[in-house]
């Protein structure tokens with residue numbers, strides 16, 4: 001029986017020429033062209049999945065983070081090798097970054113498995129990059145540790161603190177209402193995003209950073225360190241060193257990403273008032289491990305998890321305040337009675353051991369920003385799932401960002417058939433709309449041409465905004481930016497492009513919302529619904545004619561799942577097929 005140890009370091013996964021000795025010799029000779037010595041090439045290899053891009057402002061600090069990770073790897077006796085793995089800058093991608101999250105996850109997975117590395121450090125930041133990296137790392141199942149670029153610092157405008165992107169939306173709404181001038185909006189534009197890093201509020205990027213830590217895939221206490229803070233570089237260095245330790249004592253994503261870890265992450269998502277997008281991403285990451293996050297679980301946890309963190313978009317503070325107030329260590333310490341403390345983390349400690357060590361170290365926290373469990377901002381979580389005849393497979397409402405006066409209401413639907421129709425008519429002075437109507441946007445779901453953009457935050461029609469209306473019930477199969485707010489029902493499933501009931505709603509129909517009953521219902525008689533369905537089906541062939549016939553968009557269209565399944569590709573979800 002052979003006792004040859006498994007290949008490691010640069011000798012892993014040799015290129016197949018039908019002669020392993022030749023392949024190893026050829027690889028060594030080529031890598032030596034980069035100046036490596038035999039001593040360096042004898043070390044275990046830590047891959048660094050790096051994601052800088054001129055189209056990603058949030059990753060501006062990537063070069064120094066990579067340097068810090070490399071320093072940590074070298075100090076611990078490994079050989080760091082950086083590799084590119086795509087970058088997704090939220091506002092630079094059309095039609096939407098979500099369409100490319102799965103592509104980035106595939107690139108991440110394949111580059112981890114195809115290249116010779118013994119463990120990997122993933123460096124992401126902007127909204128879709130961290131979920132894409134976690135999905136890819138989960139599927140690759142090599143020891144992996146997540147690092148994030150960290151949040152931006154706030155800017156200033158006329159003495160007021162500003163942070164992307166809740167304040168972007170607030171000022172834009174004021175501009176639309178005629179309360180901010182053309183000149184001032186240009187000044188504001190220069191003050192919203194002023195440093196390297198991800199959006200300065202608890203948007204999707206910061207939410208996913210916090211959840212990566214809650215899942216156990218990131219070093220303790222590192223999710224919220226600002227991008228420009230020296231601690232961010234120290235976290236990167238320590239992550240590099242830990243990645244070397246993980247080679248001889250492997251902890252794999254499959255050891256960490258368990259159902260208990262996902263339940264912990266959902267608790268944290270609710271307690272921090274995090275982004276609705278995170279439900280889609282967590283579901284997709286869980287799916288890579290063969291675990292399912294259902295919307296009933298979300299509601300059960302939401303009813304029993306208080307909101308503890310006072311941050312924009314639902315509260316007052318910014319991520320720099322959250323970090324100064326104790327960050328994730330403070331949140332987890334407060335949530336401790338609700339968490340699965342036996343969940344394993346990347347350091348080899350359980351969550352309970354981590355919290356015990358931090359309690360002993362008496363880490364400072366600010367109870368004004370991160371409230372105690374017995375004095376929460378809200379006794380219930382910020383997110384709820386709705387079901388009903390308009391959303392048989394579910395929809396999401398961020399109740400913490402909504403107007404509670406609209407929670408138990410019925411209204412007349414005012415329907416926009418897609419984003420072009422919305423853009424064309426929303427500010428038409430002749431638009432027939434009242435403040436108590438329900439605005440409905442169709443064809444903005446995952447398989448629509450728009451690819452499920454963050455368009456669920458439908459603007460208040462200009463004439464109503466100018467009359468002082470700040471919120472209305474808005475319903476769509478789109479997503480919403482984690483930095484937005486309002487009474488907005490999102491992720492309606494099945495989506496309109498797949499013939500869900502949302503596709504059949506017409507202006508003048510009645511819709512009833514009941515947050516107490518967790519319902520969203522289309523009040524229509526069966527015969528009318530059937531007739532509209534027959535009409536929708538008759539028009540389906542002409543809709544399919546305009547769909548992508550080639551390339552990634554063709555792959556996406558034919559394999560993307562609906563929002564309650566995380567919008568992952570159907571062929572990536574089942575780990576037993578690996």
Ligand code: FES
Nearest residue numbers: 058126198199205
């Ligand atoms: Fe990158 Fe907001 S645009 S995190």
